[in-house]
Amino acid sequence: MHNNETHKVPTMADGRKDASEPTGPIEHVIIVGAGLGGLRSAQQLRQIGYCGRISLVGAEMHLPYDRPPLSKQLLAGEWEPDRVYLTDAEALTSLGIEVYLGKPAVALRPGEVELTDGTVLRGGAIVLATGAAARTLPGQPEHVFCVRNLDDSLRLRAALRDAKSLLVVGAGFIGAEVASTALGRGMDVTILEAQPVPLSRVLGERVGHMCARLIRESGVDLRTGVSITRFVDARDCPVSVELADGSLVKADVAVVGIGGKLNLDWIGDIGIDVSGGLLCDSAGRVLGLENVWALGDIASWRDETYGAHQRQEHWTAATEQAGAVARSIVGAEPPSATTPYVWSDQFGYKIQVIGRPDLADSLTTLHGEGLSGGPIRSTIIGYFRTGELIGVAGFSAARRFSSYRPLLLKRAGLDQVRQFAAASDNAAPEATIYDI
Ligand SMILES: Cc1cc2nc3c(=O)[nH]c(=O)nc-3n(C[C@H](O)[C@H](O)[C@H](O)COP(=O)(O)OP(=O)(O)OC[C@H]3O[C@@H](n4cnc5c(N)ncnc54)[C@H](O)[C@@H]3O)c2cc1C
Known part of the structure; x- marks a missing residue:
């Protein structure tokens, strides 16, 4: 049913069309990259009611799968491959998503994508989510x-x-x-x-x-x-x-x-510099290309909170950006801004990082004694820029770590963050502020 219907691009309440929206109905969305970002974009499109044609193109023979377990549970032998798949053929069919596996895209032209076997897909929206290869x-x-x-x-x-x-x-x-x-x-x-x-x-x-x-x-x-x-x-x-x-x-x-090395060689010379990833606006539209969106590892989105472009090679970014791209394609309201988040499981620790510690000018311990040479477990570090909370890193402190998210979102000041830390147990005994 999905393939026979055409999604009508919504117009603004007063009838004017947003100048940044594609003109006319989008009959076909072509998604290049059948990994996390590509799959989630397709699923999100259906979830918000897009009923036109969706093609999902993947270089690998595998159905979309998750990468975090590749260096963790799968490698350790705790999981078998069937647990890393993000979907199955039946679910894709029921969503009316046409899948081209083992057929990498080899060329991008206005409104069309060519696959390695010569197939040419034409569509009103092209989404690029080709991720990175190992350097x-x-x-x-x-x-x-x-x-x-x-x-x-x-x-x-x-x-x-x-x-x-x-x-x-x-x-x-x-x-x-x-x-x-x-x-x-x-x-x-x-x-x-x-x-x-x-x-x-x-x-x-x-x-x-x-x-x-x-x-x-x-x-x-x-x-x-x-x-x-x-x-x-x-x-x-x-x-x-x-x-x-x-x-x-x-x-x-x-x-x-x-x-990683970004999987962008295949798009060839398209008249824009792609060396640092595809520069996008805050909804994932690639700057300088008509009706092309990009997300995940290859995309450098405009970050309105910090006023710069940033590429995030994290699971959560690809997932959240997929929702924003889908909404942008159909002209729906964008979702609210998100905060970068990454985790790593290693040596019995869960390391979690939220926000932009890379932009901080100072840091201090909020909980635990890891920075002063004591036990690392339960340590939480606050990162500040001009006295405002800009990032938090936690070391096996998951529950308390997440309580800092609201403070981060409102860029709480140092004193407020310290008071918040002091009100819970395991607050840092010393609170030296270090320059980064
Ligand atoms: C081993 C490993 C562990 C990780 N662990 C974590 C973690 O613990 N926490 C965290 O936050 N993040 C983690 N990540 C990062 C996270 O998985 C990625 O940021 C996320 O998968 C990015 O999604 P993506 O859609 O951009 O790319 P991918 O999920 O990599 O998907 C891109 C897809 O595009 C395909 N492709 C490439 N070229 C073409 C082409 N020309 N035509 C068609 N298809 C193409 C690729 O084959 C691939 O399937 C990990 C990554 C790896 C590799």
């Missing part, structure tokens, strides 16, 4: 793993089965999660990190040092400020890397987790 090191051998997609995770899981040692390159969230999973399987784990302090760009140096302590105290050999010069062919072990000081680090299995 690799120069000269990275084939048998060195990355964890970006379902097949990567399953291959690594099989390789870890008989391995005794793991080398992880990169101490970001994904690298640390893979290390944590391997440690849980009783392996010797080494992490090599190029930065002197892990996560310092996201959480600041002081909290980055605490994260390094968390990793080391868990039993990982974390080496920071090291650079790899090359992979070496070694007879005595499967992986060997040479560091800048000439030393070798060897392991049975190696994983490189040094971030």
Whole structure:
């Protein structure tokens, strides 16, 4: 039924059309990228009543699946692949979503998308949600793993089965999660990190040092400020890397987790700079392209709260942006602004970060003793910019952490935040304010 009907773009109450809305009815929405953001966009469109045609194009043969478990439950063997899928073929059919799997888009032109098999889809709205691929090191051998997609995770899981040692390159969230999973399987784990302090760009140096302590105290050999010069062919072990000081680090299995490379090469030269992601307005419309929206890892949305463009490579961002994109396509009221949120499960901790700690000029402990060298568990850090709460990071403090969301949303001042902390148990005994 969905395919035969056409959604009429709503008009403004007084009959004028919003100049930013597409003109005429949108008969067909083409969504490129059948991952989290792409699937949620399609589902949201149906949920808000769009009954035109929806095509969902995916590069992989898999139905849309979730990525967070790839470095956690799936890799650990706690989950089987059937648990990571976000939907099934029947549900997609019942929503009238046409799915093109294993057919990556190879070209974007005004109003149309070409797939690798020559199929050309034409539509009034195009949504781009192609995510990122794993970034690799120069000269990275084939048998060195990355964890970006379902097949990567399953291959690594099989390789870890008989391995005794793991080398992880990169101490970001994904690298640390893979290390944590391997440690849980009783392996010797080494992490090599190029930065002197892990996560310092996201959480600041002081909290980055605490994260390094968390990793080391868990039993990982974390080496920071090291650079790899090359992979070496070694007879005595499967992986060997040479560091800048000439030393070798060897392991049975190696994983490189040094971030992502945006899947945007396929769109070719479309007359806009895509090197830092697709610049979008605060509803996901790509600036400089007619009737094209983008979301998720590849999209740098205008953040009205902080007045700048920001790309967020987080699960919650892709999910929330899908709702905003769907509403923008049909010309509905935008949802209320959201706050960036990311979590990571590692070494028995749940790390949660909300807001924009990267924009802070100072920070202070609100609960716990992690920053002063004590137990990290239950520590909550408040990040401030010009005296206003701009971000919060929690370390296995989920319940109390979420109580800071309202204060963050209203950009509460330092004194109010401290009073709030002091009113609950486990408030920080010292309240030094540190420069970031
Ligand atoms: C291992 C791992 C663990 C993570 N853990 C967390 C976590 O704990 N917390 C958190 O907040 N975030 C986490 N993330 C990040 C989160 O999963 C991503 O931010 C989110 O999936 C982004 O959604 P997306 O739709 O932009 O991209 P994706 O979900 O990556 O989907 C993009 C899809 O587009 C497809 N595609 C690429 N090119 C083309 C093309 N040319 N044509 C058609 N299709 C194409 C890809 O195959 C892919 O399926 C994790 C990511 C990974 C990889």
